[in-house]
Amino acid sequence: MHIVYLVPILPCMQQVQGTNDNSIVSKLSMVNAGYFCDPYLKLFVTKSSRRAPIINRGYYIRVKAVDHLLSAFLQCFSNQHVQVISLGAGFDTSFLRLIGLHGVQDCHLIEVDFPAVIDRKLAHIKSNSMLDNIVHPLGSSYNLIGCDLRRLGELQMKLAECGIDSNSPTLFIAECVLTYVDVESVNKLIGWVSMSFLNSAFCTYEQIHPDDAFGHIMLEHFESQGCPLRNIQVYPTRLVHEERYKNLGWTLVVSCDMNHLYGSLPCKEQERVNRLELFDEYEEWHNKCSHYMLLYAMKGTCEKLLPLLPQQNHVATLPSTSLLLNSINVQTTEDSCVFKRFGHSSVHMVNGAVIVTGGFGHTAAANCHGRLDETLLLSISKQGLWSCKTLHTIGTNPGKLMYHTTVPLGNDRILLYGGRLSPAKANGGCHVLSVEGDRGEWKALVIDASPEPRWRHTATCIVDDNGHQVLLITGGSSCTKPALDDCYLLDTELWAFQKLDVVLPQGVHSHCAVEHQGSVILIGGLNSKLEAVTSCTKLLQKNKQWSIEDLALSHPLPPSYGMAATVHGNIVYLIGGVQLYREAGARSAIIILDLDTKSWQECTPKFTGVPALLHGHTCHYIGESIFILGGGGNCFSFGTIINSNIFSLTL
16 A cells, blocks of 8 residues: 655635535444445444434435446456546545455556545554454555645656556546536646546546526535535536537546436346335435436547447427416415425315424424424415415324325315325325315224225326216325335215226326316326326226326327426416426426326426525415415435515416
8 A cells, every 4th residue: 555645725615525525424324224234334434323314215226326426437458557536535445345345356446635634544453353354465556645636747657656557448437526626627638638548437426407496505505614615617418518528538438426326227226225214305305316326428548338338318309389478477476475385285175274284394392493383374365365274173284294195075164085194194084174264183094905005196086977076096005115106996975985997097096186167187206216207198988997198298208207287278287396307307387287188298497596496385376466375395414495475376
């Protein structure tokens, strides 16, 4: 082992070193939860800490991405001497796994980081016999360089002193590193590697998409930590990054976001990961994965890596129709009503009021975020101003539920079905809330032959062939199945469930449903493989027999889930949700679907101010506007974002 030190780091970069300590603890939490095998990480962590499942998943896909590239590179050049140079390596243990677990030979390994980080890593290695027994025999084939990456001349000199060979196949890795360095220095580094190493590949893993709601909170997080993202505004998407590398001399450049990478993993691996921890933060997970990319730039003999790498195709232009323009303004309502929660349910009553139940938001009693059991009464004045007050309720409160459904029953009553207290505890009961003024009474119903308890399902009121008001329940997620395909009727006069003979084309949850001319239109959803679906189907009853049929749209809808939906006449409005495998990331959009022409138009929501996070929300068509209530989520390790205003779309 050879260690090279350069001048001390500049004070303004000291906070960046802290990202190493945070990430290594999170990686260890991920390993301890069973996501990835790495016996060496624990030897670099003084005090372990258990992270939330979404953070474990985020670091799993990060480690998996870099590990996949390393394995592909070594496989491609298995009979040749190769070089791997990790820039900003920190306490990364990839090299230790290569040697200790896989017995990789004839590989020159070089790690570069700030001198203080290298000092600490060396101390860990020397103080542990397990690590020292791996590293010591490597001799000059394993080098540690203490260096500020902005000092390119000194880096070049020290790499030369380590005996680097500019002709050997060489892989450069920069895992969440270059984004903290100024654009000019990064471009000089990328260009120098391209010019100096004839047979090389450059892999970078970093953040993209700064302009949406998730991107805003991501930027604010890194700013608050004193290590702002210095490249993301100039290079905001993976396609712009690809052009960057091409312009700096790389002949072949491909990239993908982490949603695509996760989808490319073997089905058995995805199933294994999905079983490790209880998980119900799908929107946040897909948002996180859409905001990180893996890019590979190649030249010379390293271009033969291409078939071994996951690649995300460029997205074709969506079909054009004449329904609406390409963007639509979303206004913040001008009132004092503060509405902050997501995962709730809401009902627009005949008297114009909106009843809101459950969800996740700010709890005044504990002064923190948590699940909510209070019921809100929202009303809008003739001047278009919203007011909000707590409904004082008695009776059997259904509890602190999320992802349940509520529907109006008439006579100032609503019916609540399903939902969850946690991913391990579903609510299988029905509750009726009777409202009078600003007071209400909950009543729990006992109904035989109830369906499997579920959440993220749909519940739609229709009138059946017997003239009874019934509730049609479809799909959802349960404690035993990630996505259900069954359909039930609940007769709200006889209070009896009936399982229908028809099933959905596949099990889905987080889909949406609207009533139209006595039938129920079902759109989108997430299946058991965590794939967003494009389906648009219709459940209808003829001669007391239920059937399901495809709506046969002129063009398939984008794969989406988590939308809020409302219908007006023959037009269905799909608000927000998550669309996957799009260049714009796990984006939210507004889709206007014409049920007469079977055509649709996608519109980009344009917010005044900071964009809203459009999932976990509800919406209602009131007057000539669509009002969006709530929405938000836990944005990885960056914090919780909850929309604080009611938004409106004027059509």
